[in-house]
Every structure is written in C-alpha cells, then in structure tokens.
Amino acid sequence: MKFIQAVAVALVLGWLAGCSSTGDSKEGDVAVEDHSGTAGDDGAATASGVGAYGDLSVESLNDPNSPLAQRVIYFEFDSSDVAEQDRDIVAAHAAFLAANPEVKVNVEGHTDERGAREYNIGLGDQRAQSVRRMLEFQGVAPVQITTVSFGEEKPAVEGYDESAWSMNRRVELVYVGY
Amino acid sequence: MKILHSSLLIFFLCLPGWLQAALTIEITQGVDGAVPIAVVPFGTVAGSSAPAEDIAAIIASDLARSGRFAPLAERDMIARPVEVSQVRFQDWRTLGSENLVIGKIETVGANQYRIQFRLFDVFRGRQITGHSLPATADQLRYVAHRISDIIYEKLTGQPGAFATRIAYVISEVRNGKKAYMLQLADSDGYNPKTLLTSAQPLMSPSWSPDGRQLAYVSFEKRRAAVFVQDVFTGKRQELAAFAGINGAPSWSLDGRSMAVTLSRDGNPEIYSMRLSDKKLKRLTFGAAIDTEPVWSPDGKSIVFTSDRGGSPQLYRMPAQGGRAQRLTFEGNYNASADISPDGKSLALVHGEGGRYRIASLDLESSLLRILSDGQLDESPSFAPNGSMIIYATESGHRGVLAAVSSDGRFRQRFSLRKGNVREPVWSPFTKRK
Numbered sequence: 001m002k003f004i005q006a007v008a009v010a011l012v013l014g015w016l017a018g019c020s021s022t023g024d025s026k027e028g029d030v031a032v033e034d035h036s037g038t039a040g041d042d043g044a045a046t047a048s049g050v051g052a053y054g055d056l057s058v059e060s061l062n063d064p065n066s067p068l069a070q071r072v073i074y075f076e077f078d079s080s081d082v083a084e085q086d087r088d089i090v091a092a093h094a095a096f097l098a099a100n101p102e103v104k105v106n107v108e109g110h111t112d113e114r115g116a117r118e119y120n121i122g123l124g125d126q127r128a129q130s131v132r133r134m135l136e137f138q139g140v141a142p143v144q145i146t147t148v149s150f151g152e153e154k155p156a157v158e159g160y161d162e163s164a165w166s167m168n169r170r171v172e173l174v175y176v177g178y
Numbered sequence: 179m180k181i182l183h184s185s186l187l188i189f190f191l192c193l194p195g196w197l198q199a200a201l202t203i204e205i206t207q208g209v210d211g212a213v214p215i216a217v218v219p220f221g222t223v224a225g226s227s228a229p230a231e232d233i234a235a236i237i238a239s240d241l242a243r244s245g246r247f248a249p250l251a252e253r254d255m256i257a258r259p260v261e262v263s264q265v266r267f268q269d270w271r272t273l274g275s276e277n278l279v280i281g282k283i284e285t286v287g288a289n290q291y292r293i294q295f296r297l298f299d300v301f302r303g304r305q306i307t308g309h310s311l312p313a314t315a316d317q318l319r320y321v322a323h324r325i326s327d328i329i330y331e332k333l334t335g336q337p338g339a340f341a342t343r344i345a346y347v348i349s350e351v352r353n354g355k356k357a358y359m360l361q362l363a364d365s366d367g368y369n370p371k372t373l374l375t376s377a378q379p380l381m382s383p384s385w386s387p388d389g390r391q392l393a394y395v396s397f398e399k400r401r402a403a404v405f406v407q408d409v410f411t412g413k414r415q416e417l418a419a420f421a422g423i424n425g426a427p428s429w430s431l432d433g434r435s436m437a438v439t440l441s442r443d444g445n446p447e448i449y450s451m452r453l454s455d456k457k458l459k460r461l462t463f464g465a466a467i468d469t470e471p472v473w474s475p476d477g478k479s480i481v482f483t484s485d486r487g488g489s490p491q492l493y494r495m496p497a498q499g500g501r502a503q504r505l506t507f508e509g510n511y512n513a514s515a516d517i518s519p520d521g522k523s524l525a526l527v528h529g530e531g532g533r534y535r536i537a538s539l540d541l542e543s544s545l546l547r548i549l550s551d552g553q554l555d556e557s558p559s560f561a562p563n564g565s566m567i568i569y570a571t572e573s574g575h576r577g578v579l580a581a582v583s584s585d586g587r588f589r590q591r592f593s594l595r596k597g598n599v600r601e602p603v604w605s606p607f608t609k610r611k
Binding site: 078113114115116117118119121122123125126129146147148149150151153154160 | 379381382397400401402421422423425426439441444445446467468469470483485489490511513514527529534554556557572575601
C-alpha cells in the first residue's frame with residue numbers, strides 16, 4: 001500500500017514538475033494530451049508540431065539536441081523511485097510517445113551487481129514498471145510500451161565500485177525500429 | 179584452528195585437453211581433524227592394459243575435497259599393495275593412516291574394465307568393504323566417484339555426493355561480444371559440457387528432481403523466457419514466456435510442479451505451474467517483489483525472497499499459497515535461499531555493511547551463521563547429501579565458484595582459466611548407467 005501511495009505521489013509530483021517547466025519554456029503552454037487523438041483521426045498528425053518538449057516528430061528521435069536524446073534514467077540502491085531531476089526526461093518521452101502512437105518503446109530495467117540475481121530481476125522490473133506507469137499516466141497507450149528486466153545481467157559499465165554501480169542502476173528507453 | 183592451504187592444489191594430471199575448460203579446484207581453507215587415509219595407486223591385472231585414468235588419484239582427490247579426509251601423498255607411501263596378501267597393516271599404522279584403500283583394474287573386453295577395490299580399517303586390521311564394478315573407458319571417472327561415494331558413506335555414515343554434477347553459467351567475451359553458456363560438469367569440475375550458448379544472458383538453472391532436466395531463464399529473444407532442457411538429449415521446450423519477468427524456476431521435489439516468478443500481472447509474483455498442463459496458480463499478492471521460490475523437501479512449503487517489509491528478507495508460505503512467515507531478521511539483506519536436503523536449514527545470501535556473504539540459517543533455532551568471506555558472494559546451492567554448499571564469488575574481479583562445508587570449517591575454490599563462472603547448482607543424486 002505504502003508503495004502504491006509513493007508511486008502515486010511521485011507521479012503527481014512528476015506531472016506537476018513537467019507542467020511548471022512547460023511555463024518556462026519558450027514554446028509556451030502547448031498541452032500534450034490530445035495529440036494521439038488527432039494523429040489517428042484525419043491525418044492531422046503534423047498538427048502536433050513543436051510542443052512543450054520541442055520537436056515531437058519521429059525525426060527528433062535522432063536529434064542529439066532533443067530532450068529525447070536522453071534515454072537513461074538512474075536509480076538509488078534498492079530503489080525503484082524515479083528521481084526528481086529525471087522526471088522531465090520521462091515526461092519528454094511521454095509527450096513524444098503520446099504524439100506518435102505508432103511508435104513503440106521497450107522499457108528495460110537494470111540493477112547493479114550486488115545481491116541476489118533473481119531479486120535483481122524483480123528490482124529491475126519494478127524500475128521499468130515505475131517508468132511505464134509515468135508514461136501511461138502522461139498519455140502513452142499501454143500497447144506502445146513493453147517492459148523487460150535484465151537485473152544485473154547487462155551492466156552498462158564493468159566495474160566494482162559505486163562509480164560503476166551508479167551507472168548500472170538504470171532504466172533504458174529503447175525505441176523499437178528507430 | 180583453521181589452516182590456510184593456499185598452495186595445496188588438488189592434482190589435475192590427466193588429459194591436458196580438458197584443462198582448458200575444466201574447473202580446477204583449490205582448497206582455500208582446510209581443517210584440523212581431517213581423517214588420514216591412504217589410497218594406494220590401483221594395480222593392473224596381468225595381461226590387462228592400464229586405463230587412461232588414475233582411479234586412485236580421483237578417489238583421493240574426492241576425499242580431500244570433502245574436507246573430511248586427508249589422503250596420504252603418494253610419495254610418502256612405503257608400500258604399494260594391490261592384493262590383500264600384500265597388505266602389512268603395521269606399515270600404515272606407522273604412517274598414521276586410519277584407513278587404507280587398495281584396488282586393481284582388469285580389462286575384460288574392448289574398452290571394458292572391471293575395477294575391484296577394498297577398504298580397510300588399519301588399526302583393527304580388517305576389511306570394511308570391498309566391491310567390484312564394471313566400467314567402459316568413458317565411465318572410468320564416474321566409477322571412481324562411485325567408489326568415493328561408497329568409501330565416504332562407510333566411514334562417515336552419510337551418503338557421498340561425488341558421483342553428482344554441477345550446472346553453472348559462464349559469461350565470456352568472444353571477438354568483442356559477450357557470450358553466455360549453460361554448462362554442466364562432474365562434481366570435481368571435470369567433463370564440462372555445454373548445454374546452450376547464447377549472445378544474450380542465461381540465468382537461474384534449476385535441476386529436475388531426477389537430475390535429467392534443467393530449467394533455466396534465457397533472454398535469447400531479448401526478453402525473459404523459462405525453458406526446460408533434457409540434459410541427455412539436449413531437447414528443450416519453452417515453459418513460460420509471458421509479458422515481463424519469467425524467472426526463478428524451481429522444481430517441486432515430486433517433479434510435477436514448477437514455481438516461477440512472473441510479472442505478467444504488473445508486479446513480480448510467485449506462481450506454481452502444473453507441468454502436465456501448464457496451469458498456473460498465483461501464490462503471492464501485493465506490491466512488493468516476491469521471488470526466488472524454493473520448495474521444502476516435503477513439498478508442503480515454499481521459501482522465497484520478498485521486500486514486503488522494506489528490505490529483501492526470506493519468508494515461508496504454504497506451497498498452495500497463504501500466510502507467509504518471516505524467517506530472517508538479522509541484517510538488511512537476506513535472499514536467494516536454498517533448502518538443505520533434510521529441510522532443517524537454509525543457505526542464503528546475507529548482506530550487511532555493504533558485504534554479501536553466504537550464510538546458513540537453522541530453521542529451528544533461527545541461528546544465522548556466516549560461512550563465506552567474499553564481498554559479493556551469491557547463489558548458494560546444497561550438495562544432495564547436505565555436506566557442502568557451492569556458491570559464486572569473485573577472485574581478481576572474475577566470477578569463480580567456491581564451496582564451503584555446511585559447518586563453515588572447510589572451503590575450496592573452483593577456477594576457470596578464462597571467463598566468469600556463476601550460478602552453480604548442485605544436481606540431485608542421479609543414477610547413470
């Protein structure tokens with residue numbers, strides 16, 4: 001129960017954080033909610049244009065200056081809470097995915113090498129689920145998201161101290177076919 | 179008093195080709211009180227050709243690895259009896275050997291041998307047991323392990339577990355790419371055989387109770403799936419490939435059910451799958467991570483890892499699900515349990531102060547005892563006679579296997595020449611022809 005509450009609070013905070021940063025950005029207060037609807041209906045997909053998170057076209061996935069270029073979210077030890085500073089990253093991907101309902105994303109959860117391997121599969125799964133819930137909360141259709149946990153099996157960095165471990169406790173957003 | 183034998187390498191003299199892949203075993207912590215025994219090199223019956231294996235050396239190595247025996251070095255033997263009539267007990271009393279093993283090998287056909295051995299009580303001056311076993315050339319090592327089992331049981335009252343195998347996972351870099359292998363080897367690290375090679379992670383091997391099949395997790399499709407593979411034929415089938423986690427397979431001891439962890443309902447939960455029709459029954463509920471199920475030997479309960487209390491700890495619930503009882507309270511991390519064959523204790527990963535070590539938990543007294551001395555030890559697995567626990571550890575930043583006696587007094591390390599080896603699981607007792 002506590003966990004669910006924590007996730008719910010985190011999601012609301014994350015959403016609010018996303019909104020407040022929207023106000024600061026030069027593009028003004030373009031909302032993200034309706035893009036998926038218009039995109040599918042009458043070929044008006046281009047209407048989404050440049051939103052709160054910049055260019056939301058599929059081409060922006062390959063733009064190194066797009067917020068979508070950031071596809072890794074890091075976690076504290078034995079935690080599956082998305083940190084405050086990373087919520088904008090998730091929100092940018094959520095806006096992109098909501099605007100492009102044909103795009104699919106694989107949410108891959110990872111842990112550091114410490115502890116039991118199958119428990120780490122569980123922990124990586126919960127990290128991936130945290131990100132999935134944030135994406136869905138912000139308008140991404142469930143069919144666009146698959147999750148997989150690799151636990152400690154696929155470290156990003158080979159190493160044996162906190163500097164390596166902190167890079168391995170992560171969720172990677174992998175766009176399928178892009 | 180513990181003695182460090184860092185230089186005592188158990189002999190691996192045989193076929194050099196095997197050394198490449200075999201696990202070599204080093205005793206890293208010996209014990210006082212190991213019983214002196216002499217295993218005399220086996221003779222060859224007149225007219226027979228000597229086999230490719232040194233049977234006595236295999237037996238002596240087995241007995242030394244158990245931590246219970248201290249075999250006499252061959253160079254210290256003052257006699258080499260082959261027949262009963264050649265045994266002078268006084269020689270062996272002088273050397274302090276409490277027991278003596280002699281034997282001979284006879285060729286009885288093309289690639290067919292008969293191996294006879296006798297075990298003596300040196301101080302009473304009488305034979306304890308004697309057997310004659312047939313073997314083909316490629317069964318010689320196995321038959322030597324069977325002889326070790328007989329000797330061990332006669333002298334300790336507990337069945338030997340030398341004629342068993344271990345399965346484990348290897349990862350190595352090949353041409354700049356990671357490769358993962360599921361292998362099995364004899365309990366002394368010899369005869370390694372690869373069951374599966376994949377470019378994606380393999381994990382969590384689990385033996386069927388008859389030792390004929392292994393369940394494991396493969397990410398070969400970039401997502402987790404549980405497979406079951408016949409060890410002898412190599413034939414395999416996919417057992418679980420739901421959305422999310424398909425992990426932590428564990429066979430019930432009647433062989434009819436498999437406990438698995440799935441997250442298809444949104445959270446890591448333990449399920450029991452009836453193998454006859456793959457029907458699933460969900461056993462755990464809630465927002466916590468519930469995983470790493472293992473069945474008790476009587477099939478009535480399942481021990482598992484859960485972070486429902488805020489940190490990973492071990493719990494026990496009825497095999498059909500229901501109220502779980504917390505078992506571990508010491509330390510902030512207790513996971514990855516294996517249950518001893520007698521059901522009385524657990525081996526587990528115990529984390530405290532940033533160190534992860536193997537510990538045993540007495541289920542009656544709740545006494546926790548730390549058995550290993552690594553930093554990141556994991557994946558404990560009991561030998562089928564409960565005498566040893568094999569586990570994964572690190573040495574020089576490489577994954578190696580180690581084994582520790584259940585009382586923590588005796589340790590040894592299994593090393594590969596290259597690559598990382600991990601997730602060892604000791605087979606049940608098996609019958610091989």
